[in-house]
Amino acid sequence: EAGVTQFPSHSVIEKGQTVTLRCDPISGHDNLYWYRRVMGKEIKFLLHFVKESKQDESGMPNNRFLAERTGGTYSTLKVQPAELEDSGVYFCASSPLGGGHNEQFFGPGTRLTVL
């Protein structure tokens, strides 16, 4: 069974440019999460989809970030325009519907560098 995949693995862009990150969850997982880790800090929650609906987007830093999950399958996270402080590793995770004891399955992350 394939795990959570993310594309690209690395992205280097200049301030002001746009970047789109993609996440493919494990097949059948209705929950999809985005997290971000800024260097040296903790991994922080950005938002949570249940199928195609945004369940919780309380962690989104500002309106330069837009997440979508059309059709309830893969998800994209767009940053437009990118700022220096957006640099970090963006993780995607998925899990099946169910109780809080369920682990979240994480992808390898996308390392974003904004110059």
Add this chain to the structure above:
Amino acid sequence: AQSVTQLGSHVSVSEGALVLLRCNYSSSVPPYLFWYVQYPNQGLQLLLKYTSAATLVKGINGFEAEFKKSETSFHLTKPSAHMSDAAEYFCAVRTNTGNQFYFGTGTSLTVIP
């Protein structure tokens, strides 16, 4: 909001020595607790989880953790470190009232031959 504290961003142990990685959490309700490991260029992999059953939880690769409610701790241990244990370890908390995980800042483990 929840918080998770991992004491020691870097820990070094000799091969064969005890591994102890500390995790303390703040939670007003019984939480679900997790330890994840990240090897270089890989995603986070679940080591073990506490879900209100036995307080001593055994995970993969010989790791275990003990939930101590009175100390709000969930420290990770392994009796004998192996070179392959070198990685970054993350403690995470999830309450039964939300879906998001709250992570600590991570502990990078170095194993010295």
